[in-house]
Amino acid sequence: MKKRILYIIVCFLLIWNTSLIAQQQRFPKPDFESGYAYPEYQMPLPRNPVWEYVDVAVLIGALFATAYFAIKKHSRKGIIGMSVFSLIYFGFLRHGCICSVGSIQNVSLALFNEGYTIPLTALLFFIIPLLFALAYGRVFCAGVCPLGAIQELSGIKPVILPKGIEAILAAVPFIYLGLAVLFASTNSQFFICRYDPFVGIFRHNAPYTMIIFGALLLLAGIFLNRPYCRFLCPYGVLLNIFSRFSDKHVAITPAGCTNCRLCEKSCPYDAIIPSDTIQNSEKPEKSRSRFIIFILLVPIISGAGSFIVYNLSSTLAGVNSNVRLAREIRLEHESGIQAVSQAAITFKESGESEIELFKTESGVIEMYKKTTPWVGLFLGLSLGISLVSLTMRTERTEYKPHKGKCYSCGKCFEYCPVEIKT
Amino acid sequence: MNKYQSRREFARKFGKLAIVLPVAYLSVSLARKATATGYVWQIDPFKCTQCGLCKTNCVITPSASKCVHAYEMCGYCDLCGSYLRQGVKTISTGAENQLCPTGALIRKFVEEPYFEYTVEEKLCDGCAKCVKGCADFGNGSLYMQIKQDLCKNCNECSIARKCPSKAISRVSAAMPYLPKGNSKKNQGK
Numbered sequence: 001m002k003k004r005i006l007y008i009i010v011c012f013l014l015i016w017n018t019s020l021i022a023q024q025q026r027f028p029k030p031d032f033e034s035g036y037a038y039p040e041y042q043m044p045l046p047r048n049p050v051w052e053y054v055d056v057a058v059l060i061g062a063l064f065a066t067a068y069f070a071i072k073k074h075s076r077k078g079i080i081g082m083s084v085f086s087l088i089y090f091g092f093l094r095h096g097c098i099c100s101v102g103s104i105q106n107v108s109l110a111l112f113n114e115g116y117t118i119p120l121t122a123l124l125f126f127i128i129p130l131l132f133a134l135a136y137g138r139v140f141c142a143g144v145c146p147l148g149a150i151q152e153l154s155g156i157k158p159v160i161l162p163k164g165i166e167a168i169l170a171a172v173p174f175i176y177l178g179l180a181v182l183f184a185s186t187n188s189q190f191f192i193c194r195y196d197p198f199v200g201i202f203r204h205n206a207p208y209t210m211i212i213f214g215a216l217l218l219l220a221g222i223f224l225n226r227p228y229c230r231f232l233c234p235y236g237v238l239l240n241i242f243s244r245f246s247d248k249h250v251a252i253t254p255a256g257c258t259n260c261r262l263c264e265k266s267c268p269y270d271a272i273i274p275s276d277t278i279q280n281s282e283k284p285e286k287s288r289s290r291f292i293i294f295i296l297l298v299p300i301i302s303g304a305g306s307f308i309v310y311n312l313s314s315t316l317a318g319v320n321s322n323v324r325l326a327r328e329i330r331l332e333h334e335s336g337i338q339a340v341s342q343a344a345i346t347f348k349e350s351g352e353s354e355i356e357l358f359k360t361e362s363g364v365i366e367m368y369k370k371t372t373p374w375v376g377l378f379l380g381l382s383l384g385i386s387l388v389s390l391t392m393r394t395e396r397t398e399y400k401p402h403k404g405k406c407y408s409c410g411k412c413f414e415y416c417p418v419e420i421k422t
Numbered sequence: 423m424n425k426y427q428s429r430r431e432f433a434r435k436f437g438k439l440a441i442v443l444p445v446a447y448l449s450v451s452l453a454r455k456a457t458a459t460g461y462v463w464q465i466d467p468f469k470c471t472q473c474g475l476c477k478t479n480c481v482i483t484p485s486a487s488k489c490v491h492a493y494e495m496c497g498y499c500d501l502c503g504s505y506l507r508q509g510v511k512t513i514s515t516g517a518e519n520q521l522c523p524t525g526a527l528i529r530k531f532v533e534e535p536y537f538e539y540t541v542e543e544k545l546c547d548g549c550a551k552c553v554k555g556c557a558d559f560g561n562g563s564l565y566m567q568i569k570q571d572l573c574k575n576c577n578e579c580s581i582a583r584k585c586p587s588k589a590i591s592r593v594s595a596a597m598p599y600l601p602k603g604n605s606k607k608n609q610g611k
Contacts, residue, residue: 046571120458346473
């Protein structure tokens with residue numbers, strides 16, 4: 001009887017805390033007499049880092065080429081050609097990762113976490129398209145981004161949205177950017193990568209939800225061209241801002257605008273600003289006072305945005321897995337609801353300190369509390385500035401693309417009858 | 423150029439500078455600390471609890487995480503805790519008695535009483551059943567690792583997100599493996 005109890009106790013101890021005994025040498029090293037040699041096994045190496053720099057070089061080359069085709073050559077065929085090349089290279093060959101859109105997260109993570117040093121290529125993928133946008137406009141969107149390329153090539157029958165709906169939907173990329181930076185900088189999640197609709201198509205493998213999302217977006221994109229670019233892309237927010245300051249930007253006409261109005265409905269993204277020579281019938285005092293009111297509203301809206309998002313800190317912190325685990329464990333202590341998630345069971349079995357977990361949790365929540373006011377400020381500021389721009393009215397004598405919204409795709413080129421006599 | 427356009431030009435150039443300066447500062451300060459080689463994802467075999475989520479959460483099918491064998495730690499036993507499943511009727515090497523669901527663990531006789539166990543990589547799907555068996559009843563010489571020639575090196579590893587013991591983390595691409603046993607031999611250099 002005693003022996004059996006001892007046997008049961010030993011078995012119990014062996015089965016409990018398996019991870020701790022994973023290193024235990026239960027059985028001795030074999031004593032080979034036949035001259036058996038342990039097999040030599042070479043672990044396969046990852047892709048040579050040189051290729052990442054080749055990708056950066058291709059990125060720069062493609063950006064220069066697209067800028068050349070869009071601005072100098074004024075050729076939509078060239079832009080389409082670049083789109084196809086980028087779809088094949090950055091999309092299907094490089095499997096769409098790492099992309100400039102996702103590099104925002106790497107930069108955010110590196111800025112606020114000492115434990116992570118950003119790979120140089122990720123930083124270059126972030127900066128280079130922005131610099132080109134500052135110089136030449138959104139040529140990245142036109143012919144280099146694989147996500148843009150796949151949408152551009154499938155957008156066949158454009159339908160123009162009513163301006164109100166478009167304005168509301170255009171707010172989503174700002175929120176997406178704010179959340180992506182928030183979640184990446186607190187090391188909670190790479191939000192953009194998780195909800196990337198097209199990367200599954202590029203690497204021929206994805207959970208079915210991602211494939212459905214991508215397919216729906218492409219189907220919608222047949223009519224609502226570039227849906228991800230317009231209503232989701234967080235990098236597009238940065239490109240929008242940078243592109244507004246560009247010197248050389250793509251123009252609808254190869255020479256000067258004759259105000260023939262043929263390009264008015266040609267842009268699927270409604271990015272062409274028509275000329276406006278109608279005299280302002282409103283009293284100047286009224287427009288001036290409206291302008292000043294909205295300028296004064298900017299700090300109020302920014303402050304309100306900051307306040308609102310700050311108060312959402314604790315809800316948003318739930319995205320972080322450490323916070324979720326800590327909350328589950330605390331709930332188990334307080335109300336007896338069993339913590340049954342895999343992470344909780346592993347945590348309890350591992351015997352790690354709960355105090356450490358709660359300390360980690362409060363550290364993460366502190367970080368959220370520090371970052372959310374800035375995210376809210378950014379959102380409020382963007383809203384305020386866009387409202388102010390609505391109150392401004394300038395006299396325009398030419399049809400020009402809106403530097404921020406125009407993707408430099410060149411669809412408007414064929415509508416313009418102006419030709420340069422060679 | 424009339425005064426409105428020159429004013430707008432000035433505002434544009436000023437805005438350009440106002441944007442470029444913080445971006446340049448940010449990129450230079452980050453570039454100073456940047457690594458030239460980059461990261462890959464790898465499983466720490468000492469944190470791994472063999473939960474089996476490696477098989478289902480990898481973005482590629484079959485999973486890039488596979489079982490590897492640290493031969494120097496193996497006991498070369500006849501009665502292997504990872505080759506044979508628990509609760510067999512008769513102990514034999516029939517397929518119905520094998521723990522590996524795909525038959526990726528190959529058993530070869532060496533000399534009395536030792537048997538060599540190797541993992542057939544093409545058949546392994548990363549379910550970690552053999553790793554668990556080896557950890558529970560053996561020396562723990564079988565362990566999970568992410569194969570770097572298969573791994574797509576996603577910006578955020580989907581398995582890492584789900585791993586209950588946070589065993590998967592970024593490691594330098596210069597040292598892409600976290601091996602058990604004789605580390606120098608298995609670093610893939």
